[in-house]
Amino acid sequence: MSFPWAKHYAPSNPLMKWVDERLPVPRLVYNAVGAGYPVPRNLNYFWNFGVLAGAALGIQIITGIVLAMHYGATADGAFNSIEHIMRDVNGGWLLRYAHANGAAMFFIVVYIHIFRGLYYGSYKAPREMVWLLGVVIFLLMMATAFMGYVLPWGQMSFWGAQVITGFFSAIPVVGESIRIWLLGGFAPDQAALNRFFSLHYLLPFVIAAVIILHIWALHIPGSNNPTGVEVKDEQDTVPFHPYYTAKDGVGLGVFLVLFAVLIFLAPNYLGHPDNYIPANSLSTPAHIVPEWYFWPFYAILRAFTSDFILPAKLWGVLAMFGSILLLFFLPWLDSSPIRSANYRPTYRTFFWILVADVLVLGWCGGSPATPLYVILSQICAAYYFAHFLIIVPIISRAERPTPLPNSITEAVLAKHGGTSPAQTALAAE
Amino acid sequence: MVRNLAMLVGAAFVVVLGWALFWTVQGQITDPAAPSIETSEWHKHPKELELESNGVFGKFDNRQLQRGFQVFKEVCAACHSLHLVSFRDLQKIGYSEAQVKAIATQWVIEQPSINPDTGEAATRKNIPSDHFPSPFANEIAARAANNNANPPDLSLMTKARHDGPAYVYSLLTGYQPQSAEMLKEFPDVKTPEGLHANPYFATMNIAMPAPLTSEGQVTYLDGTKPTVDQMAKDVSAFLVWTAEPNLTARHSYGWPVIIFLLIFVFLAWGAYQNVWRNIKH
Amino acid sequence: MAIVDTAVPPGEDPAPFHEEVEDPRRRDFINIAAVAWIGVGGAVVVLPLLNQMNPSADVLAQSTTEIDLSKIQPGQAIKTSFRKQPLFVRNLTPKEIAEADAVPLSELRDPETLEQRTKAGHTNWLITLGVCTHLGCVPLGAGEGENRGPYGGYFCPCHGSAYDTAARIRKGPAPKNLAVPDYTFNSATTVTVG
Numbered sequence: 001m002s003f004p005w006a007k008h009y010a011p012s013n014p015l016m017k018w019v020d021e022r023l024p025v026p027r028l029v030y031n032a033v034g035a036g037y038p039v040p041r042n043l044n045y046f047w048n049f050g051v052l053a054g055a056a057l058g059i060q061i062i063t064g065i066v067l068a069m070h071y072g073a074t075a076d077g078a079f080n081s082i083e084h085i086m087r088d089v090n091g092g093w094l095l096r097y098a099h100a101n102g103a104a105m106f107f108i109v110v111y112i113h114i115f116r117g118l119y120y121g122s123y124k125a126p127r128e129m130v131w132l133l134g135v136v137i138f139l140l141m142m143a144t145a146f147m148g149y150v151l152p153w154g155q156m157s158f159w160g161a162q163v164i165t166g167f168f169s170a171i172p173v174v175g176e177s178i179r180i181w182l183l184g185g186f187a188p189d190q191a192a193l194n195r196f197f198s199l200h201y202l203l204p205f206v207i208a209a210v211i212i213l214h215i216w217a218l219h220i221p222g223s224n225n226p227t228g229v230e231v232k233d234e235q236d237t238v239p240f241h242p243y244y245t246a247k248d249g250v251g252l253g254v255f256l257v258l259f260a261v262l263i264f265l266a267p268n269y270l271g272h273p274d275n276y277i278p279a280n281s282l283s284t285p286a287h288i289v290p291e292w293y294f295w296p297f298y299a300i301l302r303a304f305t306s307d308f309i310l311p312a313k314l315w316g317v318l319a320m321f322g323s324i325l326l327l328f329f330l331p332w333l334d335s336s337p338i339r340s341a342n343y344r345p346t347y348r349t350f351f352w353i354l355v356a357d358v359l360v361l362g363w364c365g366g367s368p369a370t371p372l373y374v375i376l377s378q379i380c381a382a383y384y385f386a387h388f389l390i391i392v393p394i395i396s397r398a399e400r401p402t403p404l405p406n407s408i409t410e411a412v413l414a415k416h417g418g419t420s421p422a423q424t425a426l427a428a429e
Numbered sequence: 430m431v432r433n434l435a436m437l438v439g440a441a442f443v444v445v446l447g448w449a450l451f452w453t454v455q456g457q458i459t460d461p462a463a464p465s466i467e468t469s470e471w472h473k474h475p476k477e478l479e480l481e482s483n484g485v486f487g488k489f490d491n492r493q494l495q496r497g498f499q500v501f502k503e504v505c506a507a508c509h510s511l512h513l514v515s516f517r518d519l520q521k522i523g524y525s526e527a528q529v530k531a532i533a534t535q536w537v538i539e540q541p542s543i544n545p546d547t548g549e550a551a552t553r554k555n556i557p558s559d560h561f562p563s564p565f566a567n568e569i570a571a572r573a574a575n576n577n578a579n580p581p582d583l584s585l586m587t588k589a590r591h592d593g594p595a596y597v598y599s600l601l602t603g604y605q606p607q608s609a610e611m612l613k614e615f616p617d618v619k620t621p622e623g624l625h626a627n628p629y630f631a632t633m634n635i636a637m638p639a640p641l642t643s644e645g646q647v648t649y650l651d652g653t654k655p656t657v658d659q660m661a662k663d664v665s666a667f668l669v670w671t672a673e674p675n676l677t678a679r680h681s682y683g684w685p686v687i688i689f690l691l692i693f694v695f696l697a698w699g700a701y702q703n704v705w706r707n708i709k710h
Numbered sequence: 711m712a713i714v715d716t717a718v719p720p721g722e723d724p725a726p727f728h729e730e731v732e733d734p735r736r737r738d739f740i741n742i743a744a745v746a747w748i749g750v751g752g753a754v755v756v757l758p759l760l761n762q763m764n765p766s767a768d769v770l771a772q773s774t775t776e777i778d779l780s781k782i783q784p785g786q787a788i789k790t791s792f793r794k795q796p797l798f799v800r801n802l803t804p805k806e807i808a809e810a811d812a813v814p815l816s817e818l819r820d821p822e823t824l825e826q827r828t829k830a831g832h833t834n835w836l837i838t839l840g841v842c843t844h845l846g847c848v849p850l851g852a853g854e855g856e857n858r859g860p861y862g863g864y865f866c867p868c869h870g871s872a873y874d875t876a877a878r879i880r881k882g883p884a885p886k887n888l889a890v891p892d893y894t895f896n897s898a899t900t901v902t903v904g
Contacts, residue, residue, distance in 0.1 A: 084766070090761045090767075091762050093679065095758070238708060246705070249697040250697040253694035263683070264680065264686060266485075273590055277581075305449045306448050329431055332431045333431065333432065379446075381442070381446055382443045556776075558772050696744035697744045697748075699744065700745075703740050
């Protein structure tokens with residue numbers, strides 16, 4: 001860490017001293033999340049969501065490991081093994097609902113975390129690597145969630161697998177071979193289910209490793225803040241512990257309340273009833289939809305209804321993957337030197353349009369593909385691509401930002417209307 | 430370089446979407462999609478069903494569940510399996526161990542087993558640890574006996590349909606002749622041979638004939654009047670339990686947990702204010 | 711190393727922060743309360759995570775087995791299953807009962823009479839687990855024609871433990887007699903084990 005005023009680890013506890021001298025993990029923790037990591041003092045609650053995402057991952061791993069003690073990855077037995085968990089395993093219903101709703105909580109938290117980044121310019125230099133690693137985490141999360149949803153082997157599990165793997169056949173020449181290779185067969189069956197279980201168990205640990213890199217990359221420049229102005233001085237910061245451990249505690253509490261409400265009072269609200277029907281390869285559900293966190297991308301996929309040189313299906317697949325892959329280029333698409341949208345009124349307007357756009361896309365993705373929803377999807381998908389690929393590059397050059405505060409402390413004091421004793425002392429020098 | 434490429438890609442997607450939009454709108458104007466019966470007013474949403482298990486404070490009414498089980502046993506079990514439920518689970522709705530053993534041994538459909546002397550397929554009486562056996566050996570036998578329809582397993586029915594409990598209740602009480610008005614608008618929906626009209630069913634015609642047709646089909650042991658409406662309500666309530674036997678436990682753990690966590694938020698907020706009390710932020 | 715005063719946020723004038731030095735405990739109480747409260751929550755959360763490993767309801771339901779004795783002739787035994795482990799049910803002949811009763815308890819490594827290992831009025835029915843108490847192999851002797859060992863009971867081929875007609879250990883490394891599970895007679899010809 002490059003802040004010279006950062007506190008140094010000086011353990012008084014003899015045990016901690018003994019460990020730290022031999023394996024410097026205690027000081028690593030101290031410097032990462034303890035009193036040794038200076039953080040801007042003006043972070044708002046949107047900065048809680050990274051920690052909450054980490055907590056959500058921890059919850060998924062723990063509940064997942066215990067569920068895997070009872071789950072059976074066979075096409076004949078998977079559905080029944082989940083019902084065995086729900087009915088006969090001690091507290092199994094709690095673990096299953098925690099894991100299913102935990103995935104939803106993970107995505108809610110991560111989406112807010114991403115949009116925080118978009119608003120406050122957290123993806124800009126020198127934090128591009130943090131952003132890139134974050135997009136990698138997001139892709140891994142989507143793969144993990146998709147495979148996890150297949151495991152209960154309900155109707156949506158099976159047909160979702162059918163649809164998603166079907167994307168690959170849109171690739172010309174090699175597509176069908178890739179699809180069959182992925183499935184280990186011609187349709188989702190035992191081979192696919194087994195390998196999805198294996199990978200679903202594996203990927204969360206890969207995600208954990210990338211998260212370590214993500215946090216490491218963040219701790220080099222240190223955290224961004226709502227003004228987007230970099231830390232200049234000791235008075236701009238507070239040590240992570242106890243200031244942000246305390247604040248994260250509040251955020252964690254709110255997270256857990258929402259989580260508990262879902263698990264105990266509305267455990268199937270975010271799910272689809274069709275997944276309580278065992279998979280039947282001969283009977284397609286009336287409306288195949290993925291889980292809600294994939295709906296915006298599903299809408300983009302289904303928006304491409306006409307061939308245009310390439311077949312419509314291929315356009316849909318390219319657009320759906322493209323909508324996520326374009327995020328990798330964002331630090332270079334947005335060339336504004338101003339980070340925070342608080343000082344970029346033009347960008348801010350389009351940001352909120354994007355938020356509305358993604359919400360509408362989500363609503364369309366969860367609805368049947370009737371003409372109204374298709375038309376809405378087409379308009380909103382067009383805006384989505386225009387936003388990142390055309391609008392943001394243009395306005396980042398052309399817009400007129402409002403004046404930035406000189407420092408974080410100045411912004412904080414301006415908010416409170418007054419000067420601190422330190423400021424007075426400085427002025428008196 | 431990146432920006433130019435990006436604009437190109439962006440423009441490409443926008444153009445293709447514009448093209449698709451044009452054709453979608455054009456298609457709607459020149460050849461609008463025919464209205465489907467499913468989204469029309471003729472396909473009815475489930476009626477409201479008030480059950481003890483409804484809502485965030487819901488819990489099971491064992492007496493109603495036992496009545497519902499009686500309806501299942503005497504009306505539905507002839508065709509529908511309940512294979513995720515074990516006989517021993519019935520103790521959770523108020524039957525004693527002895528009653529459960531009797532229900533199991535007296536259950537008409539026996540459990541598949543093997544003749545211990547010859548090794549041939551045979552059946553044996555059910556014991557409490559058995560799951561409810563299916564009335565049919567397999568799907569082919571089920572279809573053969575039911576005009577090519579496969580009576581679905583009912584264990585999860587109230588979770589496998591939107592608005593499940595109300596849906597089951599409405600379906601069972603919803604058999605009615607098709608109106609001439611509807612047939613004029615949707616002539617294709619006319620009930621084919623072998624099916625039965627029911628506006629609560631997705632396709633308006635269901636293979637199952639009305640299972641509850643007259644009062645008194647079941648004689649309730651607790652003396653409740655067995656009207657068609659009552660029997661339908663009771664079996665719906667029973668199927669809520671088969672789908673979610675832990676509902677009462679879930680609610681009774683849930684509220685203390687939520688209150689505990691709300692108190693934690695309050696305490697955490699206090700600690701946060703305390704830690705930050707002298708820092709302007 | 712400079713003394714780090716954690717009460718004073720960096721960059722702030724220290725004076726206001728040392729006013730309440732006489733009463734720091736009251737301030738920190740809320741911090742401790744919050745951490746303790748969620749700590750209790752954390753401990754409680756561990757319980758279902760551990761309890762899920764306990765036998766599930768379906769396993770517990772199969773923890774009893776009913777056995778039909780009617781086909782087992784005197785001198786015969788059957789091998790069946792109880793809680794997924796082998797169970798030996800043997801119909802002892804009067805000669806075998808006499809043999810067992812004749813053994814003085816002082817000669818036994820694990821002293822028990824045949825009476826203690828059977829039910830009153832049904833001393834001919836010897837019901838034991840078929841698991842050698844040495845290291846868990848399945849002893850021979852229950853099946854037709856199997857080696858009953860030097861004491862006419864059961865014989866474990868793994869390390870040579872020999873059991874007598876009351877399934878008591880007589881020779882070899884096994885420390886204890888074959889385990890007798892809980893069982894009750896429902897009638898003269900059926901027992902419920904477990």
